Amino acid sequence: MDYQFKEIEKKWQGFWAENQTFKAEQTSEKPKFYVLDMFPYPSGAGLHVGHPLGYIASDIFSRYKRLKGFNVLHPMGYDSFGLPAEQYAIQTGQHPALTTEQNISTYRRQLDQIGFSFDWSKEVRTSEPSYYKWTQWIFMQLFDAWYNQETDRAENISTLVEKFETSGTAGIKAAADEDVLSFDATEWAAMSAEAKQTELLKYRLTYLRESTVNWCAALGTVLANDEVIGGYSERGGHPVEQKKMMQWSMRISAYAERLLQGLNTVDFPEPVKEMQRNWIGKSVGASVKFPIENHAGHIEVFTTRVDTIYGVSFLVLAPEHELVAELTTPEQKEAVENYIAQTRKKSELDRMADTKTVSGAFTGSYVLNPVSGERVQLWIADYVLAGYGTGAVMGVPSGDQRDWLFATHFGLPIVQILDQQADLDKQADPTKEGQYINSGIINGMGYKEAIETLNKWLEVGKFGKAKINYRMRDAIFGRQRYWGEPIPVYFKEGIPYLIKEEELPLLLPEVDKYLPTETGEPPLGRATNWSYEQQYEYELSTMPGWAGSSWYWYRYMDSKNESAFASAEAIEYWQDVDLYIGGAEHATGHLLYSRFWNKFLKDLGYVKQEEPFKKLINQGMIQGRSNFVYRVMDENGKSTNTLVSHGLKNDYKTTALHVDVNIVDNEVLNIEKFKAFRPEFANAEFILENGKYICGVEVEKMSKSKFNVVNPDVLIENYGADTLRMYEMFLGPLEQSKPWNTNGIEGVFKFLRKFWRLFHNDAWAFQVSDVEPTKAELKALHKIIKKVQDDIERFSFNTSVSSFMIAVNELTDLKSNNKQVLQDMVIVLSAYAPHICEELWTLLGNEPGTLSYAAYPVFNPEYLVEDEISYPVSVNGKTRMNLSISSTMEAQEIEALVLANEQVQKYLDGKSPKKVIVVKGRIVNIVV
């Protein structure tokens, strides 16, 4: 029979599901391999052709690893809490659980028809109580923990309480809020229970605190920094403003250094590492206290160039700095207040966009330079950010361009501090070269020595010290939304307490509407009869989208466990994710949070590895490729009912209209289908070129409104899943972004048919021969065995597909139907095109379903050895001819042989060669 992909694919998908072919063993003698795809959010639109790209790659890898004798865990599930379902619920009143369920079944149906080897027995959904029970449990562990910088790990809060009880805060080094109190053991003992809880909250790894947050009014919720892009929300693109609110936060900053160091141990794409490094934003410098003139206090600044301290000619505070009001003199009051009012009016966006204009106001106060004792003006300006460092900077105009502009604009002095600084009247010179001048105790020193000297001097005089600063802020954890995990906390006297562990999961209550209450409480405030022990209020915000996805790879290891998030045995066996494939958009969000929670769980001894993901691959984005038709306009600029082909459009005035890419084949418009697609053009005139209507092309985002969405269902219907899988890989390197173009899928389909034909005679009857394979057949086979193995190991899936085509072309030319050779071919190809291979595998007489666990053929290099090698011979670097020479011949003999050749002599034209280069097995080059 001809290649009947529809029947074959349906049959084997059914077989795999029924027999649980891809169920991972819980324990095994085999080495483990964990292949994970990034958790999808099941959106209502279903899959387009770009989504499965990474899944196909990871599936090929999983299938390959099984053939190589590994026990493979390759699961799939859904990150099913999230905003879109809730927005839809607000519009329609439908419970988000319902729409989520529907979306998941669409997703599942689409995934199933591509033939993935997922172990569906391990499926998880973050919105299921049996799952979010453990998300809540992890939250409770974080609440019950503090970060001990002495031991450099998280510990249970009880070890902190013990320290307080024995010696108070003396000697405690913790990652904590800035406003922690100092006390001794007696004072601690004397504190009320509420006061103790308030104090402990400042140390917990998840804590409630008044913080400045990104408030998105349109979404009615706060957002984390990574969910805000350029002042707008990542989802929906709504404006975001700064607002002070009581908020749950995660003390991720405690892990800043470990998150940074861990990047050196993982195999991630360099851009992802770089983005995480930038996000963490480590800078090494010093904090310096500038005493305020006629005032008991001081201004603390952070600087990475403490060596430039003698060049300080002013100090700048952020307009929001807490000391601004107090330090503004009566004469300057008006100017300062005007300036603050003016800054407030500017949105965050304007402030970022306008980096050219220099602005600021003098407070009228002075501070004293601690090293020189010099009097320095204190200013405010909005280029200083309240949220970074101490919200104050020292202005060194000679070394910093921004300070230089500020000083020039306001007529402040510019002091040269290094003898090598040049052109200070034109711009700042940030050099570290040369020796210091005008610089008191560091005069004559170089950069390194100056830094050390000053740091020591500052520390001795208690004016400051060397300090490391991180840009990364703690992550806001609460969302004022409905469709998320409830936070397992209740309030007594305004203080948060955890519910009891045996009360988990804290179920999401039913509400009448998915909107905030009249008093502005989050939607959970609408729940009736929802309180802890009938009297205490529950926390009303829910967890953010990233909560459930920050630990899910552990749940896959043991997804049904009711007494732990995963058993210790499962974690001991599976350890970590060996290969993680997903989009680059999660570089700073999901991947940082997951690494953070993983490190935390490791500190508490629940997991084994410091890093959760050994190797990460970002698959490229598939862009849309839009097609256009061109409607002619008349002299008055009015649209006509005439459409002109792309090549002739410059002869007319036209408007471009999107046309559905599914009715365009190689840029040729199917006019009949077009008339049906746009009835208003049923009677349109078409100006053709060579009898065809050629469409224009542009690369855009794939979206419904641009009519460029290609649905995998359609391609599977026409060509089958095996063709789709191979074609997606054939498009190009996995990591490269590229526009989708269905042109060319025919080639892959033809290849599979040709492969099928190798096993069949002209009458389409299955027929293979049992004789010993020929040398040529073995050569073709072993070439592909090696090539596919090498390609998969370096994630170069596109080149494998080409090589398969070459192998099948070779075997077709050899008229091979050798059973031994073809059976090995089936195994090698099965990772890419599993359905057709399962079918041929059983036709060859093997037990159904055993292909997935067959052994990958062993490569034997002997079959590739050639007796004769065709040497390209070049003269002065230009290839002139090929000479067939025995492969055993040594360089000297080859040289003699080549020079004796008649044709070579012709090129030498009587001259004697200056030099002859012979690379054995490669090339001969003659220099004349």
Added chain:
RNA sequence: GCUCAGAUGGUGGAACUGGUAGACACGCAGGACUUAAAAUCCUGUGACCUUAAAAGUCGUGCGGGUUCGAUUCCCGCUCUGAGUACCA
């Protein structure tokens, strides 16, 4: 501005450690089969110049360098894409 990635035929792309640039596929052209079309199969296909055939010249964004030899390594530049942006 900064950081990173990239630029190869009409198109997607290949060339893995510096060794025959353009594999494989699409498209296109011609042919076979067919009453015809579709499907299938065969042949050709970087550009230029010329031809009966052969040969020749140029050619991996641009300019230079290293080398017997560069798509590959080095320096400078242009363009495209992504990320990031007053971070002290």
